[in-house]
Amino acid sequence: MSLATRCTACGTVFRVVQDQLKVSEGWVRCGRCSEVFNALEGLFDLTRETPLEAPIDLPPQVPRPAAGIDAALGDKIDAQLQRTPDEPGQAPAVSARDRLEFPDARFDTHLLSEPGSDVPPDEGAALTVAPDESALLDDDIEAASAEPAPEFVQRAQRQARWQSPTMRAAFGGAAALLIVGLALQVMHQQRDFIAARWPATAPALASWCEALSCTIAAPRRIEDVAVDSTALTQSTLPDAYHLAVVLRNRGAIPVAMPSLDLSLTDTTGQLVARKVLTPRDFRAAAAPIRPGTDASLQLEFSAGGARVTGYTVEVFYP
DSSP, X not given: OOEEEEOTTTOOEEEEOHHHHHHHTTEEEOTTTXXXXXXXXXXXXXXXXXXXXXXOOOOOOOOXXXXXXHHHHHHHHHHHHTSOTTSOOOOOOOOXXXXXXXXXXXXXXXXXXXXXXXXXXXXXXXXXOHHHHHHHHHHHHHHHHHSOOOHHHHHHHHHHHHTSHHHHHHHHHHHHHHHXXXXXXXXXXXXXXXXXXXXXXXXXXXXXXXXHTOOOOOOOOGGGEEEEEEEEEEOSSTTEEEEEEEEEEXXXXXXXXXXXXXXXXXXXXXXXXXXXXXXXXXXXOSOOBOTTOEEEEEEEEEXXXXXXXXXXXXXXXX
C-alpha cells in the first residue's frame, strides 16, 4: 500500500510513510510552502484512489449579458482563434491557485509512472519529511528511555533475571554451602554421640576438636542409666556408713558415668543430710559405662552425728 496526502495550503501531493505518521501523530511539513498540517485529513492510497484536484476558486456567477454583447464577444473570440501562430498573442491571466503545474506542485514522479518503468524519480519533487520525522523519532526514543518502564515489564524483567542460569548457579552454590555448614554444625554439636555410635569417626572428630579447641567425651544419656541396686549399712567405724550402688547401662552406646544425689532421713522421714556424689568421690574410673554392663560404686561417709534410718539415691548429670 502506497500512501500519499495533499497539502491543505498549496495543494501539493507527496508520498508519506505510515511508520513516520505514527511517530509524528500525523503532523508533517510541506516541502513547498513549509506549512505544517495533519496529513491524516487528506490521506489516500495511490494504488486504489486518484488524488483529488485542489479546490479551485470559481469566479462568482454573473448574469448572462444581452444578445448584442454576446455577438460582439463572439466576433472577438473568432478573431483570436484565426490568428496565425507567428502572431504574438497575450495569454489569458490565470491565478496562481488555478495553475496546476506538476513540477511546481512537486509530485513524486516515480509514483505516477507506469509499473515496470525505470524512470528515476525527481529528487526535488517530493516533500522530504525524513529529517523532521527522524528528529521526532529521536525525541520519542529519548523520552521513552527517560520514562520508567511499566510495572508489569519491570516484574517480568526481575523474574527473568532471577531465573537466569547465572542466578540459578549462584543459588545452587549458596544452597550447597548452607547445607555443608549445617552439617558441620550438627556434627560439632553431636560429636560425642557420633564418636560413640560410629567409632571409626573418632580420629577425624579428634582432629576437628584439636583445631577448634574442643573435647570428645562419652555421651550423657540419663535415660539409658538405671539404678540397679543400692545398700546403706553402718560401718565398723563410729558414726560412719557404707553406701553401695550398682548402675546399669540399658542403651546401645557407651554413656558417661553419672553423679549421685544422696538424701538421708531420720525416723520421722525428715531430711537430715543431703550430698552430691561425683564419680571422683567413688574413686571410679573415668571410663564410660558400656552398653548392657553394670558399674559398681562404693563409698564410706560420716553422717555428722545424725541418726540415719532412711535414704534415697538418684542419678543425674551436672
